Amino acid sequence: MSELLELQRRVAAAIMHPLTRNETMPRRRRDGVSNTSEAATYIKPNDRLSSFERLEIYNRQYWFRLYSCFEEDFPGLKAVVGAQKFELLMRDYLTDCPSQSFTLRNLGSRLESWLLEHPEYLDPRRQLVLDMCRLEWAHIEAFDEAENPLLDADDLATIDEHSLLHLQPYLRILELQYPVEDLLIALRSESGSGDASSNNASAARKTRRVRRVAALEPEHIFLAVHRHENSVYYKRLDREDYLLLKALLSGASLGNAIETAFVDSVIPEEDRGRWLQQIFTSWSALGWFTR
Amino acid sequence: MKHSMKTLMVAAAVSGLLSGAATLQAATPHSTNPVLKAGKASFGSASLHQDTSKHSCKGKNDCKGQGGCKAGDNGCKGKNSCKGKGGCATDGSKHPS
Numbered sequence: 001m002s003e004l005l006e007l008q009r010r011v012a013a014a015i016m017h018p019l020t021r022n023e024t025m026p027r028r029r030r031d032g033v034s035n036t037s038e039a040a041t042y043i044k045p046n047d048r049l050s051s052f053e054r055l056e057i058y059n060r061q062y063w064f065r066l067y068s069c070f071e072e073d074f075p076g077l078k079a080v081v082g083a084q085k086f087e088l089l090m091r092d093y094l095t096d097c098p099s100q101s102f103t104l105r106n107l108g109s110r111l112e113s114w115l116l117e118h119p120e121y122l123d124p125r126r127q128l129v130l131d132m133c134r135l136e137w138a139h140i141e142a143f144d145e146a147e148n149p150l151l152d153a154d155d156l157a158t159i160d161e162h163s164l165l166h167l168q169p170y171l172r173i174l175e176l177q178y179p180v181e182d183l184l185i186a187l188r189s190e191s192g193s194g195d196a197s198s199n200n201a202s203a204a205r206k207t208r209r210v211r212r213v214a215a216l217e218p219e220h221i222f223l224a225v226h227r228h229e230n231s232v233y234y235k236r237l238d239r240e241d242y243l244l245l246k247a248l249l250s251g252a253s254l255g256n257a258i259e260t261a262f263v264d265s266v267i268p269e270e271d272r273g274r275w276l277q278q279i280f281t282s283w284s285a286l287g288w289f290t291r
Numbered sequence: 292m293k294h295s296m297k298t299l300m301v302a303a304a305v306s307g308l309l310s311g312a313a314t315l316q317a318a319t320p321h322s323t324n325p326v327l328k329a330g331k332a333s334f335g336s337a338s339l340h341q342d343t344s345k346h347s348c349k350g351k352n353d354c355k356g357q358g359g360c361k362a363g364d365n366g367c368k369g370k371n372s373c374k375g376k377g378g379c380a381t382d383g384s385k386h387p388s
């Protein structure tokens with residue numbers, strides 16, 4: 001191994017090691033390595049800062065960057081679990097599931113499965129917390145997943161009941177027990193309203209947020225999270241829409257997906273043709289079907 | 292579902308697909324199309340410019356939510372909006388004024 005590569009790995013190990021609860025660099029790492037001795041081997045002190053303190057700057061900045069991105073990605077989750085609990089959740093999650101990707105976009109990719117193993121962060125509103133987590137992760141994916149080329153005239157001309165229709169990678173569909181999209185939009189609008197610098201306004205916003213979350217009643221909904229003209233949208237779906245899209249996403253043929261959508265459906269048989277035509281018009285116009 | 296019924300259903304779906312594709316072809320960028328019901332916009336524009344986080348100078352995205360980062364290029368995640376602007380002195384030094 002080259003000296004440079006070895007140095008890079010040592011610095012990375014120091015910088016990416018979790019902070020203490022007080023947001024400082026630990027004197028000793030979990031594997032027993034002393035950060036004080038380690039820093040002294042490759043960082044010179046100056047007249048104001050020791051080697052440890054100079055390394056600590058980078059260690060803290062790395063984690064502050066992660067915290068900030070995570071907070072930015074999950075404002076709804078923060079509102080639902082509460083700011084204090086969110087802070088603990090964030091630190092525990094990022095310690096257990098540190099960034100492993102070149103992009104911080106993927107920070108929350110393991111959050112839902114991690115939360116399921118940490119019920120202390122789900123109680124007392126388990127389903128609401130999970131729903132919000134799923135919505136916010138779907139939002140991130142809808143925001144920057146790939147956009148594939150649309151079906152062209154030749155593709156459209158060959159579609160029959162056996163065809164497999166592909167959907168845009170950025171489309172996400174969710175079955176939720178709470179109308180969390182309304183809550184998230186309200187929270188985003190609220191935090192975006194003016195006079196952020198005023199303490200009174202900030203306290204009032206917090207009170208409104210707490211009331212909003214506390215008042216949220218369960219509602220079984222189906223949702224598409226998708227991107228249109230570079231913005232993310234939340235589109236409510238009927239049960240049949242959801243089942244149809246879910247079947248298509250799982251690889252069912254068009255004919256079989258349509259059959260699946262109408263299992264136990266309340267839509268009268270005579271209306272189903274018109275209903276299908278409408279939703280396919282809408283989804284096609286949104287550019288959801290791809291090659 | 293009877294086969295004849297299934298055929299009718301598929302025909303209706305394909306008819307919708309064609310109709311929607313024609314609508315999409317005819318649409319100009321940023322035009323408002325009555326057929327297009329995209330749903331609720333996920334956030335208000337004002338919220339893009341707020342930063343109430345505790346670590347307020349770090350990791351903020353300049354372009355997130357403003358349409359600059361689509362198609363999985365991950366080009367904007369993790370940029371510092373304050374980088375190079377003198378807002379984040381952390382090493383005990385003062386920024387040159």
